[in-house]
Amino acid sequence: MSIWEYANPVKFMRLSGALLPWVAIPAAAALAVGLVWGFFLTPDDFRQGSTVKIIFVHVPAALMAVNAWFMMLVTSLIWLIRRHHVSALAARAAAPVGAVMTLIALITGAVWGQPMWGTWWAWDPRLTSFLILFLFYLGYIALWEAVPDPETAADLTSVLCLVGSVFAVLSRYAVNFWNQGLHQGASLSVAPGERMDMTYKLPLYLCMVGFALLFVALVLLRTRTEIRARRIKALLARERMA
């Protein structure tokens, strides 16, 4: 019994089908409780007022945006090394979810930035690298869509994901360098975590857990859809042959 048994689509479908409600319901519960707690039951920040509460969407979305890419990297590697189709399809399923998470982080960031910094957008290293990450997602999804043969598409996107990961990390630090080189001292980055009080931290953690579970549930669901779509295509092809 090893984890590779679930590379078998039938076994994966059975397990993921059983698992899905156990992920989706806690995700919904954690998000509902975390967001209501965060939005309505925490006090206003003494300087930021109630705008601080967007953190309960912003930070978890940003967290999952980066981790989705990391998950795609791992599944791409598994596909390239062991050639399990489920792995490639999971990477494909995760990409749009990750892209949307990136977009959520960017948009909530802009909404938060407007009252706090007086601007919707600043070329801050973090903001810029997230925008670049979004572009990487777009390119990855576009390549999946463009290549007709599924196996070729899986191979090419996996290679792109590996190369893209290296360049995404490079860009992250290059952007850091670029901004500090230009505007010294004009640091706009939000400093989360350490300085936050427990009243904010607990609902934030809950929201993070909720977003992570939501991500897992969506990826499972979308992977199941991809597998079914692949099956339908195979059935249609067989029908045409007969």
Added chain:
Amino acid sequence: MRALLIRDLRLAMRAGGGFGLALSFFLLVAVLVPLGVGPEARVLALIAPGILWIGALLACLLSLDRIFALDFEDGSLDLLVTAPMPLEGVVSIKALAHWLVTGLPLTLLAPVLGVLLHLPGPGYGWLVVSLLVGTPALSVIGTFGAALTVGLRRGGLLMSLLVLPLYVPTLIFGAEVVKRGALGFDTTTPLLLLAGITLGAAALLPFASAAAVRINLR
């Protein structure tokens, strides 16, 4: 390998459209920007390093699809894949040929366009140096993008979407070198980082490009 390089260079020179086109495009960017931004020398001098780098980058991008497309259409790419020479070598040579017909001329043309954009005096040397160091990375990364999209119909637009995000670090460090050079600051750090990207890309990316070509020709 040398035969392949000479063949690629000859094809690029004689086929028309590839060699001069990128240069003309670069020139056009340098002409259009002042028309859009306004002729004020102070403003132009401020943005000249970035514009020149972006122009070089776009001009480079324009000619990328030619790296593999012609060879793919007439079948010589299949021969190159089955040839005794490792495909990684073939891909590197193709990147080198692309650099020789676009990156190098762009580098040589850039100071002239710098005059058009009122680039401050000390910037010219750094412009040439940074392009010389950075454009090989553009060619190598671009070859990877071309390899990914080699079999696709209308792959050009997709390739831009794939390649341009990969150009971000090169662009940042390249433009930073010129910017600092033009203002008379120390350029060692960005120049070394730029050289690092070029060398790293030239050493590692041919493996990814060769893998992509193999996948596409399967």
